[in-house]
Amino acid sequence: MAIPSLAMIPSGYKDGKVYSVLPSNGDGDFTFSRGSSATRVNQDGLIEDVRQISDVELITNGGFDTDSDWALTNASISSGIANISTSGDLAGIVQSSITTTGKTYKLSIDIVSIQTLGDGVSLTSGGLTSAVIHTFTTLGTHTVYFTATSTTIAIKRKSGATDISIDNVSVKEVISFDVPRLDYSDGSCPSLLLEGQSTNLLPYSNEFTNAAWSKSSTGINTSVGTNGINENIAISPDGTQNADRVNFNLQSDLDSGMFDIFAASQNNTYSTSVYLKGEGSNIGKKVSIRVKRSSGGAFTSVDTDYTLTNEWVRLEIYPLTLPSGATNGIIAFSSSEATSCLIYGAQIEEQSHSTSYIPTNGAVATRLADECNSAGNASTFNDSEGVLMVETSALANDGTFRTIAINGTPTNVNEDRIQIYFRTDANIINFGMESGDSAQFFLQFPLDVKSNNKLALKYSASSCSFWINGFEVGEELNKVMPTGLSRLDFNLQNGGDNFYGKTKQVQYFNTALTDIEIEELSSWSSFLEMAEGQQYKIK
DSSP: OOOOSEEEOSOOEETTEEOOSBSTTTTTOEEEEOOSOOEEEOTTSOEEEOOEEOSOOOOSSTTOOSSOSSEEESEEEETTEEEEOOOSSOOEEEEOSOOOTTOEEEEEEEEEEEEEOTTOEEEESSSTTSOEEEEEOSSEEEEEEEEOSSSOEEEEEOTTOEEEEEEEEEEEEEEESOOOOEEOTTSSSOEEEEOOOEEEOOSOSSOTTSTTSEEOTTTBOTTSTBTTEEEEEEOOTTSSSOEEEEEBOOOOOTTSSEEEEEEOOTTOEEEEEEEEEOOGGGTTOEEEEEEEEEESSSOOEEEEEEEOOSSOEEEEEEEEEOOTTOOEEEEEEEOSSOSEEEEEEEEEESSSSOOSOOOOSSSOEEEOOOEEEOBOOTTTOOSSOEEEEEEEEESOOOSOOEEEEEEOOTTOTTSSEEEEEEOSSTTEEEEEEEETTEEEEEEEEEOOTTSOEEEEEEEOSSEEEEEETTEEEEEEESOOOOOOOOEEESSOTTSOSOOOEEEEEEEEESSOOOHHHHHHHHHTHHHHHHHTTOOOOOO
């Protein structure tokens, strides 16, 4: 079996880079960028944020080992704890000259006790009178990310909260968001996850005690916990104890439960996702989810009944298109069977399918698009003959072009290239080749694009053939070959038609393999044997 001149399996990576196995000198590595936070499912099956965090701790005496380094207003430090005990409007602790305006930071803090819960403990980027960035309303360890608007941070009492104790305050800089995501949500082998831009429209994705989540006493047992919510009661899909329990009143009215209103527009399409889990006698019982317009025009909704299991399951509901006259959307949870369920990570996105979890902490949050391009160079690729093979799946049939291509000069979309791409049509895969400004072929075949598929395009001057999961599906004869092929991109030459999906591997051969070799290649045995036993780590 021939050895590929370029081979990538999702393995080694670092900030701004996805490493290829071949060539081993780095010429085959992809450049990567995103510019925002993003999550993945890691090898342990847990949701994980992939930002790169500095090792440098910016807070001095964050463990309060001594009574020093903090400016105290109606507060004190003793026995390794900072205490804020006054009922006055200004009470808290301040540390100056630690952050830089405009940069992003990770803050973690332990809320040890709050005698009167009230509105909790607040974080500001600035002094005690500065605008609140985030409020912590529950006990335990909390982590938030914030963009500094000052060189100072303050942790202070909010109105209604008294006798507060805190510990282990940490602030570290986020030094990069351009970390690729090797996602394990499909099983034991990772995929390179590439997604487009999306926004979670729910400001409190995992704080169901917040007043943004209304609780109807008809459908929610508001006498339990905090207005019907037991906060931080269970281990969540991210591996920490930050999942809530919502307690139901066995009400069949889907509008009488826990609900949140999100900003939406008429005629636009939305998707919903949330993690649910059952406990004890509630396993096997149903929870109802309703997504609808909250005002304006005739009533429309998407209603789903989900049967609880003893495992966390991400429920995805889409699409919902709000009709003319709609001014907002609403998501609601209720149950006529289960007395409670665990809940984590609610998300509403303005698009036709759900994407990876985007946490929010008091405001909507946006994950920017992934970009992964520029593997190889002119010596990697052969203009006269070769084979491009990918194992990949689309995230959705979303009506867009999404391309993996060997490109030439990046000046014109109609210049030299070889490409495999998903079409705007539902469940269609295309194989294409351009030579100069002349299209040599653009052929399409039916395919379940959301399933994992092995696709190969073999090209030479005498014949070009196309393969799907080990079967030849088409052939073109006597075509003009492209020139100047110089890089492999997850998009077209001009930066358009970005590929969004999950890719398990990419191989390029600079010779036209025989049909038997392509059939063997489609089984992946030779490539997996080549990679077997090798350990690829973050570099």
